Amino acid sequence: MxxxxxxxxxxxxxxxxxxxxxxxxxxxxxxxxxxxxxxxxxxxxxxxxxxxxxxxxxxxxxxxxxxxxxxxxxxxxxxxxxxxxxxxxxxxxxxxxxxxxxxxxxxxxxxxxxxxxxxxxxxxxxxxxxxxxxxxxxxxxxxxxxxxxxxxxxAGVNPVIERQPLCMECKRKGVVCTMVTKGEPCMGLVTRAGCSALCPSLGRACYSCYGPAETVNDGALAQRLQSLGLTPEAVARRFLFITSATPPFRDAGLRLRQPPLETDE
Amino acid sequence: MASKREIHINVPVLTRVEGEGALEFDVVHGVIQKLNLRIFEPPRLFEKFVEGYEYDQVIDMVARICGICPVAYQMSAVQAFERLFGVDPGTWVRDMRRVMYCGEWLQSHALHVHLLAAPDFFGFESAIAMAEKHPEVVRRGLRLQGLGNDLITLFGGRSVHPVGVRVGGFYKAPAQAAVADMVKQLEEALPQAEALVRWCAELDFPHDEQAFTSVALSEPGEYAIGSGRLVSGQGLDIDISHFESHFEEFQVPHSTALHTQLEGRPYLTGPLARLNLNFRQLPKPVRAVMEDCGIHFPSHNMFHSILARAIEIHLVIYEALQLLQAYERPDVSAVQVRPRAGTAFGCTEAPRGFLWHRYDVDERGDIRRARIVPPTSQNQARIEQDLCASLESFGLDHEDDALRQRAEQVIRNYDPCISCATHFLKLKVSRC
CATH class of the missing domain: 3.40.50.700 (NADH:ubiquinone oxidoreductase-like, 20kDa subunit)
Known part of the structure; x- marks a missing residue:
C-alpha cells in the first residue's frame, strides 16, 4: 500500500x-x-x-x-x-x-x-x-x-489545550453553582475544564476527573470545604482521588494529612 | 504424521479483546502438554486503595476498573451499600437502574459482536476491514452500540465512567423530553435488533459441544440483571452473601488475574450461561424471534455466545422500551441514606457475567476492606479448559496459523475483559 x-x-x-x-x-x-x-x-x-x-x-x-x-x-x-x-x-x-x-x-x-x-x-x-x-x-x-x-x-495546526478551571465552564453553560446553592464540596474550582460540566449539570459536586487546572489555590478550597463540614481527611481524599500523583493535588492532599503543628496545649 | 509434530504456539498479544493478554501452548505427540492464557495487565490493586474512602466515592472509583462495563461496577457497589444500610430506593429507581444497565449490555454486546467477534466468522482482521464488504451489518452494529451509550448517558451524563448513580438513587432524574426522544430511538432499534438475531442465527458455527457448568444470577419475576440469587445448572442456589463458601480463588504463576472455581471446578459465567439458566424468562416477543430462527437453549457450544449476545441485545432494547414508555419524572431521584457498619454484599450481571463485591464498612460509611470478583477472572480456568478440548476437537494437525486463529476465536467467545480481570481479588490462602 x-x-x-x-x-x-x-x-x-x-x-x-x-x-x-x-x-x-x-x-x-x-x-x-x-x-x-x-x-x-x-x-x-x-x-x-x-x-x-x-x-x-x-x-x-x-x-x-x-x-x-x-x-x-x-x-x-x-x-x-x-x-x-x-x-x-x-x-x-x-x-x-x-x-x-x-x-x-x-x-x-x-x-x-x-x-x-x-x-x-x-x-x-x-x-x-x-x-x-x-x-x-x-x-x-x-x-x-x-x-x-x-x-x-x-490540518497542520496546534491543538488547543484547555487550561481554565471548571467554574468557567459552568458559567458558560449556565449551570447553577452546586457549592454556593447547595453547599456541595465541589472540586470544580481547582479542576481543569473540558468535561462540559457533567457533574454540576446533574446537581452534584465535581470530583475532579480532569485533574488540576493550570492554577490551583488548594489552601483556599481546603478551608472552604472544611467550613462546609468536611474533616481535613475528607478534604484530603478529594485531592487524593483520580489524579493523586499530580504535584498540586498530591501536595495539597498530603499537607492535609500531616499531623497538626504542636499547639501550646 | 502431522499430529506427531511438536508445536509451540505463542500469541504474544491477543487482539480484539479488552486489555492485554497472551496465549501460549505446546503440543507434543498430538497432545496438548501445556496451555496458558497469560494475563499480564499490571496489577492496579483497586481493592486496597478503596480502603479509607467514602461509600459514594467508591461508586466512582470502582467504575475505573473497566471502561467497558463501568455501570456494572457501580451497580454491584450501590446494591451492596443499599443492602447493608437498609435503604429501599423504591420502584422508580430500581426500574431506571435496570434501564441504565440495559444500555451497558447493549453497548458492550454490540461492541463485542461487531467489532471484536464477527470478523472471525468472516475472516477479517477487523470490523473496519469487514465494513468494506458488509457495510450495513457493521453500521447497524455501531448504531446499536451508540444507542446503548446514549441510554447510559441519559442517566449518567457520559457512557464511560458515568456520574449519575449514587447510593439511594440517582443524582438527577432525566427530563421527560429526553426520555421521550429515547423511546422513539428504541422503537426504531427494535426491528434492527430482531434483524441482528436473525443474522447471527445464520452464522456458520463450529460444532463444539462441551460439558460445563453455567452460573448466573436468577430472579423469579424477570431475566436477572441487577439482582438475584446465584444459581447453577448443577443445583447451586444461594444468596449472594454465601459466595465465599462455594467459590474460591487462587493465583497461577502465568497470570496476574486470579482464577476462580466453584466447588473445585471451572465454570462459565456470562451471556451463554445466563441464557442457559434463564431463557424461559425472556419476554415473549424476544423468545418468539429466537424460536422462529430455530435457536434453542440450553446450549453447550461456546460459539453460540455471539448468538446469546444478540438475543440479549434484543432483550435489553425491548425491556428498556417497556420501562421507559410509562416514564414520569419523579420529584426526588434519591432517598435519604444513613450509613451503618457491617459487611456489604453486592452482585449483578455485568455484560460478561456476574460481578461480586464485598465491602467491610465502618459506622461512618467508610470502606475498611473490599473484595471484588469480576467475570473474566472467573472464566479464566474455563477458557483454558475449553481451549484444550476445542483445539483437540478442531484437530491439532492443522497448520500453526489455523490453530492460532481458532484459539483466538475460542478466547473471544468469552469476550474476556482483561482490564477487569486484573485489579484483583483478595486472596484467601486456603486450598483444598
Whole structure:
C-alpha cells in the first residue's frame, strides 16, 4: 500500500481501556476514520503492528512495570507525534494511589506469591518517561477531545489545550453553582475544564476527573470545604482521588494529612 | 504424521479483546502438554486503595476498573451499600437502574459482536476491514452500540465512567423530553435488533459441544440483571452473601488475574450461561424471534455466545422500551441514606457475567476492606479448559496459523475483559 495518509497507532498501558473507547464509541463515524488516517496499530480493534513507524500515536494507560518502561521508549522512537490520553497516561491514574502506600504490603495482601509479578512499585505518567507532544486530560477523555486534536493535527495546526478551571465552564453553560446553592464540596474550582460540566449539570459536586487546572489555590478550597463540614481527611481524599500523583493535588492532599503543628496545649 | 509434530504456539498479544493478554501452548505427540492464557495487565490493586474512602466515592472509583462495563461496577457497589444500610430506593429507581444497565449490555454486546467477534466468522482482521464488504451489518452494529451509550448517558451524563448513580438513587432524574426522544430511538432499534438475531442465527458455527457448568444470577419475576440469587445448572442456589463458601480463588504463576472455581471446578459465567439458566424468562416477543430462527437453549457450544449476545441485545432494547414508555419524572431521584457498619454484599450481571463485591464498612460509611470478583477472572480456568478440548476437537494437525486463529476465536467467545480481570481479588490462602 502506498497510502499517503498519516499513520495512527493506539497503544495501551495500565488502564481500564476507557480512553480507547473515545474512538471505538464514535459510532458510524468510526468508519469515516480510515478516510483520514491509516490505523496501523490498535490491538483492541484488530490491527496489530506495535512496532510500526507512525505519524501519530495515542497512548492510553500509566507506566507500572519494567517492561512498560522499555515499551514506551520504543513507542516514542516510532512515533513522530505522541499524544497521552486520559488520567492514567497524563497523571498515573487512580492506580497511582498505590504510590502513596506501602505497595509491597498491598501486593502481599492480594497475591499469594507477589514475587511472581514484576512491577515498578509505582504508577507514573507517560511524560515521566518520554517526551510527550500533547496531553489530553480526563478520566476518561471524550471522543470530541480526541477527534478535535487529530483534526487539528491533520490540518497542520496546534491543538488547543484547555487550561481554565471548571467554574468557567459552568458559567458558560449556565449551570447553577452546586457549592454556593447547595453547599456541595465541589472540586470544580481547582479542576481543569473540558468535561462540559457533567457533574454540576446533574446537581452534584465535581470530583475532579480532569485533574488540576493550570492554577490551583488548594489552601483556599481546603478551608472552604472544611467550613462546609468536611474533616481535613475528607478534604484530603478529594485531592487524593483520580489524579493523586499530580504535584498540586498530591501536595495539597498530603499537607492535609500531616499531623497538626504542636499547639501550646 | 502431522499430529506427531511438536508445536509451540505463542500469541504474544491477543487482539480484539479488552486489555492485554497472551496465549501460549505446546503440543507434543498430538497432545496438548501445556496451555496458558497469560494475563499480564499490571496489577492496579483497586481493592486496597478503596480502603479509607467514602461509600459514594467508591461508586466512582470502582467504575475505573473497566471502561467497558463501568455501570456494572457501580451497580454491584450501590446494591451492596443499599443492602447493608437498609435503604429501599423504591420502584422508580430500581426500574431506571435496570434501564441504565440495559444500555451497558447493549453497548458492550454490540461492541463485542461487531467489532471484536464477527470478523472471525468472516475472516477479517477487523470490523473496519469487514465494513468494506458488509457495510450495513457493521453500521447497524455501531448504531446499536451508540444507542446503548446514549441510554447510559441519559442517566449518567457520559457512557464511560458515568456520574449519575449514587447510593439511594440517582443524582438527577432525566427530563421527560429526553426520555421521550429515547423511546422513539428504541422503537426504531427494535426491528434492527430482531434483524441482528436473525443474522447471527445464520452464522456458520463450529460444532463444539462441551460439558460445563453455567452460573448466573436468577430472579423469579424477570431475566436477572441487577439482582438475584446465584444459581447453577448443577443445583447451586444461594444468596449472594454465601459466595465465599462455594467459590474460591487462587493465583497461577502465568497470570496476574486470579482464577476462580466453584466447588473445585471451572465454570462459565456470562451471556451463554445466563441464557442457559434463564431463557424461559425472556419476554415473549424476544423468545418468539429466537424460536422462529430455530435457536434453542440450553446450549453447550461456546460459539453460540455471539448468538446469546444478540438475543440479549434484543432483550435489553425491548425491556428498556417497556420501562421507559410509562416514564414520569419523579420529584426526588434519591432517598435519604444513613450509613451503618457491617459487611456489604453486592452482585449483578455485568455484560460478561456476574460481578461480586464485598465491602467491610465502618459506622461512618467508610470502606475498611473490599473484595471484588469480576467475570473474566472467573472464566479464566474455563477458557483454558475449553481451549484444550476445542483445539483437540478442531484437530491439532492443522497448520500453526489455523490453530492460532481458532484459539483466538475460542478466547473471544468469552469476550474476556482483561482490564477487569486484573485489579484483583483478595486472596484467601486456603486450598483444598
Amino acid at each position: 502506498n497510502s499517503t495518509k498519516p499513520k495512527l497507532a493506539v497503544h495501551k498501558f495500565s488502564s481500564c481501556d476507557g480512553c480507547q473507547l473515545a474512538l471505538l464509541n464514535l459510532g458510524e463515524s468510526l468508519l469515516e476514520l480510515p478516510k483520514y488516517v491509516d490505523i496501523t496499530h490498535f490491538a483492541e480493534a484488530g490491527p496489530n503492528n506495535p512496532n510500526a513507524k507512525v505519524d501519530i500515536a495515542l497512548v492510553e494507560g500509566s507506566i507500572s512495570t519494567p517492561a512498560d518502561v522499555e515499551r514506551i521508549k520504543q513507542v516514542r522512537e516510532n512515533s513522530a507525534y505522541l499524544i497521552a490520553i486520559g488520567a492514567c497516561a497524563t497523571a498515573g491514574g487512580l492506580q497511582a494511589l498505590a504510590n502513596l502506600a506501602d505497595r509491597d504490603a498491598w501486593m502481599a495482601a492480594v497475591y499469594a506469591q507477589p514475587d511472581a509479578i514484576e512491577t515498578l512499585g509505582s504508577s507514573s505518567s507517560i511524560s515521566e518517561h518520554v517526551k510527550v507532544d500533547l496531553e489530553l486530560h480526563g478520566c476518561p477523555v471524550n471522543s470530541q477531545q480526541v477527534i478535535a486534536a487529530l483534526a487539528d493535527l491533520l
